[in-house]
Structures are given as structure tokens and as C-alpha cells.
Amino acid sequence: xxxxxxxxxxxxxxxxxxxxxxxxxxxxxxxxxxxxxxxxxxxxxxxxxxxxxxxxxxxxxxxxxxxxxxxxxxxxxxxxxxxxxxxxxxxxxxxxxxxxxxxxxxxxxxxxxxxxxxxxxxxxxxxxxxxxxxxxxxxxxxxxxxxxxxxxxxxxxxxxxxxxxxxxxxxxxxxxxxxxxxxxxxxxxxxxxxxxxxxxxxxxx
Amino acid sequence: xxxxxxxxxxxxxxxxxxxxxxxxxxxxxxxxxxxxxxxxxxxxxxxxxxxxxxxxxxxxxxxxxxxxxxxxxxxxxxxxxxxxxxxxxxxxxxxxxxxxxxxxxxxxxxxxxxxxxxxxxxxxxxxxxxxxxxxxxxxxxxxxxxxxxxxxxxxxxxxxxxxxxxxxxxxxxxxxxxxxxxxxxxxxxxxxxxxxxxxxxxxxxxxxxxxxxxxxxxxxxxxxxxxxxxxxxxxxxxxxxxxxxxxxxxxxxxxxxxxxxxxxxxxxxxxxxxxxxxxxxxxxxxxxxxxxxxxxxxxxxxxxxxxxxxxxxxxxx
Numbered sequence: 001x002x003x004x005x006x007x008x009x010x011x012x013x014x015x016x017x018x019x020x021x022x023x024x025x026x027x028x029x030x031x032x033x034x035x036x037x038x039x040x041x042x043x044x045x046x047x048x049x050x051x052x053x054x055x056x057x058x059x060x061x062x063x064x065x066x067x068x069x070x071x072x073x074x075x076x077x078x079x080x081x082x083x084x085x086x087x088x089x090x091x092x093x094x095x096x097x098x099x100x101x102x103x104x105x106x107x108x109x110x111x112x113x114x115x116x117x118x119x120x121x122x123x124x125x126x127x128x129x130x131x132x133x134x135x136x137x138x139x140x141x142x143x144x145x146x147x148x149x150x151x152x153x154x155x156x157x158x159x160x161x162x163x164x165x166x167x168x169x170x171x172x173x174x175x176x177x178x179x180x181x182x183x184x185x186x187x188x189x190x191x192x193x194x195x196x197x198x199x200x201x202x203x204x205x
Numbered sequence: 206x207x208x209x210x211x212x213x214x215x216x217x218x219x220x221x222x223x224x225x226x227x228x229x230x231x232x233x234x235x236x237x238x239x240x241x242x243x244x245x246x247x248x249x250x251x252x253x254x255x256x257x258x259x260x261x262x263x264x265x266x267x268x269x270x271x272x273x274x275x276x277x278x279x280x281x282x283x284x285x286x287x288x289x290x291x292x293x294x295x296x297x298x299x300x301x302x303x304x305x306x307x308x309x310x311x312x313x314x315x316x317x318x319x320x321x322x323x324x325x326x327x328x329x330x331x332x333x334x335x336x337x338x339x340x341x342x343x344x345x346x347x348x349x350x351x352x353x354x355x356x357x358x359x360x361x362x363x364x365x366x367x368x369x370x371x372x373x374x375x376x377x378x379x380x381x382x383x384x385x386x387x388x389x390x391x392x393x394x395x396x397x398x399x400x401x402x403x404x405x406x407x408x409x410x411x412x413x414x415x416x417x418x419x420x421x422x423x424x425x426x427x428x429x430x431x432x433x434x435x436x437x438x439x440x441x442x443x444x445x446x447x448x449x450x451x452x453x454x455x456x457x458x459x460x461x462x463x464x465x466x467x468x469x470x471x472x473x474x475x476x477x478x479x480x481x482x483x484x485x486x487x488x489x490x491x492x493x494x495x496x497x498x499x500x501x502x503x504x505x506x507x508x509x510x511x512x513x514x515x516x517x518x519x520x521x522x
Contacts, residue, residue: 036212037213040212040213040215040218041218041222043326043327045215047211048211048212079212080212080213083212083213084212084213087213087218092221092225092238093225094218094221094222095222095225095226
């Protein structure tokens, strides 16, 4: 699946568990259904059969593939029911604006300012894209606006590579102030620390 | 169309998403979504309803009522609002794909609303790989030639063809090309707009059905001549000619159509509120006496496809 449908699937998942306590619902079922629903919403069509088989395989690596038996049809029925339930839980608000398109624009703008040598050597775009993808392991996407997340991710990526945007010390405005309104350094730092927390979570488990 | 077991129908999801995205005076607005309780009486299948703002009339109903008379200025207002709505949805990268008079609603104050996004979908300008949308969309009488010839990589121009058919209908008062089959529809189009050839439509021979179907040859384009009997305004005829262009690449787009002299010469577009205030009862197509054979009941309660064993969908305006 592509980046945006995956982002939608994660958003659906996090939104659902913002409303319901994780102990009341099987997170694996919700995850599977979120993937299926997001694929539909973002027009990246996946067949229900494939979703079920791939997810089953992922959850039960040591067991043989699922037979076309009672268990399969039960899962299928479950998924369809669960899909309807999620749609209702989200109150039919199933359109999301993701940071991806903003990040793309911001990357382009910042790239024009950078030293060509730095541009060639440092994979800023790849790093930023990866950070953004990883941010979906947590619910950063629900807490902050997509524009702000995009700026923070870019800031973080530049920091990781130790790249300075030229004229930062002499310019009247900071580069990130130009990209989007009403953003503050405090907010950028909050988002970045939220993302770092996600990485810590990964290490802890 | 939809696989029964694939869960919530994607067409319904598309419609809901599109309606939530579109907020414009000339696009019908979605107020709420309700569903009935699943009980033993409906075999535990609940029905979903999309609730829209109320519009008193639809254009097909108004046109079929001889007591409703549109002046030239009022026709301009209808077309201006229709094109405004189309311009808005196209700039939001949405295709309507079911333009017809019955899907054009009017409030009693004369505000026009595009309705029924049941077939609508988002589109993108493809780079590299061509899009493969279904060509089985749009009511036959309003279906543009490229869809009839099997084009699957189409764009906003398909809605402008429908706009042209509706515009002509403002004077003729009934749909201008009432084909009975796809082949017949192409025949009618050729008789009005001239034969479909490579000269006037470069690249038409790449369409799947161009060589497979027998198309009338040697027909002259008679859009202006034929419609002159109904339409006296020269600018109106010119705009119609541009909307009913065979080649979708040459067809006028919504923005250029709005800049056409038709809308900027006397009589200027005139508010519809006064004319409609003379008619106090709603005029939906389905309430009007049938104006032609083979009429399909649209407009009122319209059951959508019923793909899922657990629910089905209906639409109420």
C-alpha cells in the first residue's frame, strides 16, 4: 500500500481507540478493518480475501495458511460487520487531510534554499518521509494539524542530518515561519518530542 | 456492480466523502446520515438515509410543466449557476458523471443545486499510465460520444456535454437526444453534431469501439441549424455549439463557458425567485405527468444498489 492509504488506515485506528478503550475491542480486528476501509477510501482497491489472508499470515506466522472453511467465512463476516461499526463510530467522517502533501511542498521550498552539495549528499527527503511514516505508530496525527506535523518532521529531519538552512541567523523570519502560519518553535518541539516518545516506546517493547 | 460480500459499498462511501468535501451554493448540501433500526421486520437489515437540504423543484419537473416559462435572462441564470456548480466541483477534482435535468434542483428562491453524487468520483490527470474509469456512467440521453465509444481515461469534459444537452432542453423542453440503445444514441449524436471522423476528432480511432461500431458517415454538423428553430439568441447557439463539441479536447470547459458572451450581453442573467414564486407547489419530475414514453422514475425516493445483506440504501430528497 502507498503512504497515504496507510496513513488513513492508521488514523482510523487511532481515532477508533480514542473513543473506545483498547480492552473492549480486539486491536487486531480493528487494525485489519482499518486497512481494508482505508484502501477503499483512498481508491487503492484491495480484495477482502487478500486482506484476510495476509493479515492472518502476519498474525500467525507459524501456522499454515487459512483454509476456505468456516473460520475464513467467520472472519469475513466479522470484518464486514466491524467495518460498518467503525464507519458509524467515526460518524461517517472518513475524509482525512494528511501532512504528506504539505511536507512535499515544504521540502520543495526548502530544497531551493539549500547548498547543492548538501542536497546531493544528505537524504533529507527520505529521512523526513520515514519519520512521518513512523509518527503514525502513535496518535500524533490526531493531536496536531497536518501543516504543523509536516513542518516539525522537516525540522527534525534537518536536525538529524545537522543541516542548517542558509541565512538562518541573519533572516528576519525563521524558515519554518514562512512555510505555515501560526506555528511556534515550542509547538515544533512538542511534536518532535511526541515522535521521539514513539521511538522510545518501540525500544521499550 | 458491487461485489455483495465486499462490505460497505464503495459508491456510498465515495458519495458521502464527496458530499462532505463539497460546500458550495450550487451544490446540494448533506445535512445528516440516519439509519433505521435493524429489527425482525426488516430482517435485521438496516436502511441508510442521506438527508439533504430541501429543494422545492427539479429542472426536469419544471421543464415538463407548460405553465412554467423561462425568459432568456432566466435561462441564462440557470445555466450560469449550473456552470458555476460544475466549475466548483471540477476544481475540487470531482466528476459528477450523472448530469441530467432531473438531477438539477432549484429552491423556491431560485438557487440551483447540483444533486445526486451517487456516480461521482474523484479524478486525477494521469501522467504515464492512463486512468481506467468505468465508461458505464451517465444516463444514456446525456452520455457524451467518448463514453459511448468506450473511453476510460476521461475528464471533466464529460459533464460539460451533459450541460450542453440540458441547456438545449431549456428551450426544447424535452431531452434533445433520446436514444434507445448505445448504438442509437451515437446515431442521434451524429445526426446532430455531424459524423465522427478522425479529421474533426484526432485520435478517435484509438477508442475501443470506434472501429467495431458502424457509425453514420457523411453527416454534416447541424447543431446551430437544428436548434435555431427553438433558440433565437446567437450567443446561446454559439455556446451550445461549443458545449456539444464531439472531441472532448475541443469541448469548452466550465470556466471559459462562464466567460462566454452569452452571459455578458443583454438581457443579463435574471434572478429566478420572482418567476418561481408564481408556482407554489413542488414540481418534481416524478410528480409531473409523464411527458414521454419510457420515463424512468427518478428524483423522489430512489433505492440505491442493494449490495450488502446487512443493509441497503435509499435516497430521499
